[in-house]
Amino acid sequence: MKYIDEYRDPNRVRALLAALQRATTRPWVLMEICGGQTHAFLSHGLDELLPGGIELVHGPGCPVCVTPLEQIDKALRIASRPDVLFTSYGDMLRVPGSTTDLFTVRARGGDVRVLYSPLEAVLLAQAHPDKQVVFFAIGFETTAPANAMAVLQARERAVPNFSMLVSHVCVPPAIRAILDSPENRVDAFLAAGHVCAVMGYHEYVPIARDYRVPIVVTGFEPTDLLLGILAAVRQLEAGEARAENAYERAVTLEGNRSAQSAMSSVFRTVDRKWRGIGTIPMSGLGLRPEFADFDAELRFEVGDLTTQESSLCIAGAILQGIKKPIQCAAFATQCTPQNPLGAPMVSSEGACAAYYRYHRQAVPSG
Amino acid sequence: MAEADFSGYTCPAPLRPQDTIVLGHGSGGTLSHDLLRRLFLPGLGQAAPRSLDDSARIEMDGWRLALTTDSHVVSPLFFPGGDVGRLAVCGTVNDLAMVGATPVALTCGFVIEEGLSFEVLQRVVDSMRAAAEEAGVFIAAGDTKVVQRGAADRLFINTAGVGRVPEGIDISGANARAGDAVIVSGSLGDHGIAVLSAREGLDFEMDLDSDVAPLNHLVAAMLAAGEVHVLRDPTRGGAATALVEIANQSGVVIELQQDSLPLKAQVRAACELLGFDPLYVANEGKLVAMVRTEHAERVLQAMRATRYGADARIIGRVVRSGIPQVRMRTAIGGTRLIDMLPGELLPRIC
Numbered sequence: 001m002k003y004i005d006e007y008r009d010p011n012r013v014r015a016l017l018a019a020l021q022r023a024t025t026r027p028w029v030l031m032e033i034c035g036g037q038t039h040a041f042l043s044h045g046l047d048e049l050l051p052g053g054i055e056l057v058h059g060p061g062c063p064v065c066v067t068p069l070e071q072i073d074k075a076l077r078i079a080s081r082p083d084v085l086f087t088s089y090g091d092m093l094r095v096p097g098s099t100t101d102l103f104t105v106r107a108r109g110g111d112v113r114v115l116y117s118p119l120e121a122v123l124l125a126q127a128h129p130d131k132q133v134v135f136f137a138i139g140f141e142t143t144a145p146a147n148a149m150a151v152l153q154a155r156e157r158a159v160p161n162f163s164m165l166v167s168h169v170c171v172p173p174a175i176r177a178i179l180d181s182p183e184n185r186v187d188a189f190l191a192a193g194h195v196c197a198v199m200g201y202h203e204y205v206p207i208a209r210d211y212r213v214p215i216v217v218t219g220f221e222p223t224d225l226l227l228g229i230l231a232a233v234r235q236l237e238a239g240e241a242r243a244e245n246a247y248e249r250a251v252t253l254e255g256n257r258s259a260q261s262a263m264s265s266v267f268r269t270v271d272r273k274w275r276g277i278g279t280i281p282m283s284g285l286g287l288r289p290e291f292a293d294f295d296a297e298l299r300f301e302v303g304d305l306t307t308q309e310s311s312l313c314i315a316g317a318i319l320q321g322i323k324k325p326i327q328c329a330a331f332a333t334q335c336t337p338q339n340p341l342g343a344p345m346v347s348s349e350g351a352c353a354a355y356y357r358y359h360r361q362a363v364p365s366g
Numbered sequence: 367m368a369e370a371d372f373s374g375y376t377c378p379a380p381l382r383p384q385d386t387i388v389l390g391h392g393s394g395g396t397l398s399h400d401l402l403r404r405l406f407l408p409g410l411g412q413a414a415p416r417s418l419d420d421s422a423r424i425e426m427d428g429w430r431l432a433l434t435t436d437s438h439v440v441s442p443l444f445f446p447g448g449d450v451g452r453l454a455v456c457g458t459v460n461d462l463a464m465v466g467a468t469p470v471a472l473t474c475g476f477v478i479e480e481g482l483s484f485e486v487l488q489r490v491v492d493s494m495r496a497a498a499e500e501a502g503v504f505i506a507a508g509d510t511k512v513v514q515r516g517a518a519d520r521l522f523i524n525t526a527g528v529g530r531v532p533e534g535i536d537i538s539g540a541n542a543r544a545g546d547a548v549i550v551s552g553s554l555g556d557h558g559i560a561v562l563s564a565r566e567g568l569d570f571e572m573d574l575d576s577d578v579a580p581l582n583h584l585v586a587a588m589l590a591a592g593e594v595h596v597l598r599d600p601t602r603g604g605a606a607t608a609l610v611e612i613a614n615q616s617g618v619v620i621e622l623q624q625d626s627l628p629l630k631a632q633v634r635a636a637c638e639l640l641g642f643d644p645l646y647v648a649n650e651g652k653l654v655a656m657v658r659t660e661h662a663e664r665v666l667q668a669m670r671a672t673r674y675g676a677d678a679r680i681i682g683r684v685v686r687s688g689i690p691q692v693r694m695r696t697a698i699g700g701t702r703l704i705d706m707l708p709g710e711l712l713p714r715i716c
Contacts, residue, residue, distance in 0.1 A: 044702070045699070103388040103390065
């Protein structure tokens, strides 16, 4: 398949691995921010082909994992209403809130639908004027532009029965939070290529400089991932710390200006709670006051709902790279994708789910 | 910037007892198996390994019979390359064929939502007759129920089938042996992606037909050509789930070669876009087989001479007996584990 196969070419992979072997003289800890990259490493078996000194730790870039429990509880409360048609990206349906999940709400009669684009939610609202159509807008800067477009379309077409439950988060504040942590052991970051396709990578230039840490924009195919690692290792070995682009076919320094402009016209930067981490200042996107009519939290009066989180799993340590999923006592025993203890086991982008699917050794399934 | 407190990071998600049937219980993957083990097998059957084959075998007065049933609830009723009628006949014919049986007769039960047009029902029935003729089975009995609007989604069809197991044939998911060649009869994932492309909500168009087809003639050709140990049609849950089931039933380690998997370009493209793994996408006209390795080439030749086995190929080996596991050598030389589909197949977020 064009644009895929050339980036999975075994010969190119071998050549890059050899170059990486030559470039690596010391152990380094690299964090891939995005859960999509975690899955790419494991699904291609690329992690086990890397030179021994290179340790990959998995970052917080899994939108399902970092969406706070109380946002999920708000979604569940709204979705349970008989007048609501609740729409979401597929992954979110399996994430348990404090009592249940969206699958179960649907099984009990709630109208919960999986969509691939938020723009379809606006069309659904027009087709069902007797229903309140709510879209669960989660994710990083990748999903924010399309969600912004949906709000703009709803306003343009004057769709009164459309609203959005917004729980967007942004990558750069998360990188700063990881670097500020006294337990940080990350030597370099692989920044998520698709986030940077939208936002560019100019935001990472001051972070790389201020914290003296290489940040390399990296794609998702095996050769893309290896190019990102190679660039990071070469910087580390040379004692450099820059924001660098190893995904030039998709990313520019400035990013996609029209996507950014749609985002900034609809959303503003707000303090945002991250699941388990707590509130990171100015780390999320919320609707601007002029779009308050489309805010599902206001419309359904769930804004003041708060939920106390329990402490059953080690996801915090996993998301900052201190521990690997297999170091958790509950991994693949009490905690499985069918019965997740933590969100990283739920999402197709979660680190624990990736290990469960691709690397669980000698655990009989079924 | 305030320092974030990672030490307190917890991912709460309480352990919850499942007290409600969700769609994932019907997806053919792990949740379906849990339901079987927790409720149906203790309640209605015996938890012997063979109870998980596609058809039951019954010996009666010297007759070796195979018996199976399957309900078909596909939406939309008509999709590229097929319809619910063809699916209902082929699904049951194939379940019989997967234990090596020669299908003889089917029954069919229709659950119809009021408001369905005669024209739609006529098209479905015509399609059933054509599929039955192709397979060489007859539809011996039937039943009709009409339910009020909203109590069913247009049309559900249950079919049951009986077949005869020839002398000397013993096919079961429990029969895989170390050294067996793992064969697949053609491209994977065609049905699931074709139906998905016809379903509302996921707006894409492509030139791809479902593979829905009766496989009994293909199976007959295979059995005549060599020693076949296991047959399974990888429907819901896809090839991955079928192979994990076989590994569990037989107590073996199966290793696949990623670059041997037959995948159409359209299926690969759709899976890349939606974040699906084609190994988990449903098929309705394909089978996976474990064949004695010395006979693999002969069986492949016989398969390739039939209509629905033209693209048959070896995709892996049964490596050894042991703790059940399915793994795959990836195209770039790594390895990864293959597990069952956990619940519903869900498109990714980004």
